[in-house]
Amino acid sequence: MTEPPVRQRLERPDTPEVAALRRLKAAQPQLASAVDMQVELAALYRRAQIRVTTRVFDLDAEALTRTLAAGIPIVRFGDVPFDWPDLRGLVRQIVDVLRRFDLVEPSEHDAMQARVRAGHPNADEVADWYNLRATQGHAGGESPDAGSTQTQVLSLASRPFLGRAVEMIQQRVNLSPWTRPYCPFCGGDPELGVINSTRERRLVCGRCAGQWPFDDIACPFCDNRDSGSITSFEYACWPDPARDGVYRLTGCDVCHRYLKSYVPRSSSRPVMLDVDTIGSLLLDAAAAQRGYIS
Numbered sequence: 001m002t003e004p005p006v007r008q009r010l011e012r013p014d015t016p017e018v019a020a021l022r023r024l025k026a027a028q029p030q031l032a033s034a035v036d037m038q039v040e041l042a043a044l045y046r047r048a049q050i051r052v053t054t055r056v057f058d059l060d061a062e063a064l065t066r067t068l069a070a071g072i073p074i075v076r077f078g079d080v081p082f083d084w085p086d087l088r089g090l091v092r093q094i095v096d097v098l099r100r101f102d103l104v105e106p107s108e109h110d111a112m113q114a115r116v117r118a119g120h121p122n123a124d125e126v127a128d129w130y131n132l133r134a135t136q137g138h139a140g141g142e143s144p145d146a147g148s149t150q151t152q153v154l155s156l157a158s159r160p161f162l163g164r165a166v167e168m169i170q171q172r173v174n175l176s177p178w179t180r181p182y183c184p185f186c187g188g189d190p191e192l193g194v195i196n197s198t199r200e201r202r203l204v205c206g207r208c209a210g211q212w213p214f215d216d217i218a219c220p221f222c223d224n225r226d227s228g229s230i231t232s233f234e235y236a237c238w239p240d241p242a243r244d245g246v247y248r249l250t251g252c253d254v255c256h257r258y259l260k261s262y263v264p265r266s267s268s269r270p271v272m273l274d275v276d277t278i279g280s281l282l283l284d285a286a287a288a289q290r291g292y293i294s
Helices: 016-027 029-051 061-069 084-100 106-117 123-140 149-172 273-279 281-289
Strands: 190-195 201-205 211-214 230-236 245-252 258-264
Touching (some): 016 029, 016 273, 029 084, 029 149, 029 273, 084 149, 106 149, 123 149, 190 211, 190 245, 190 273, 230 281, 245 281, 258 273, 258 281, 273 281
Antiparallel strands (some): 190 201, 230 245
């Protein structure tokens, strides 16, 4: 009697980001732990995004122009397709990942998991977090707990939902009225920059991954435009700077903050927020040595 064929489970192919992360790990083994953690987070994001509801935005051109000219981000809290059980599930999984990579202490891990079991974060808490950055946060500075682990975890867990909202409108919006250093979509701070062949710079938001053009001389945090108080230098990109490009660090001597930017070569890949944040980690140490803060 012939045995029935064994069904093999087909593995999903890597996304371009994960494939790039694996190349980064091979080129720079010292970044292996950071890469492995990001691969795990990318898998969580991918599963979450499959379930995120797609929303239709009413993009009235005149109303958008007025909104952007007034410095008001486009995406309101109510526009983000949050699913609260899914968000809390993602928080729980992210906290587990951070614990496995020793980025949270056992007691902190247990406390955050207990909060999830008690129904946190809830809609009101997420709205407070979101609106602080989307309204007055960019003018009044960071909130007192902006650097807390809970806030960082919430930012990570919200990205699939925020990213989907921005993804739906980014290519349909004329950003020419926007001249602010914070994100025109969600109000977040830039995490990274990308500079094209004509030296035009786009900033990449750290919480929604939206991109917008910004003067390549101005500081993207305090808007300082005095070129004499802006310092920049470059670092070779992996694995081949002649093909892939370089990273540039720009530091402001007024607010003492800095931004890393990806400068691709003509034939290289586009900017990838998570990949290039890790690939340029050596620049963070260089920035700290020069007295700049993130």
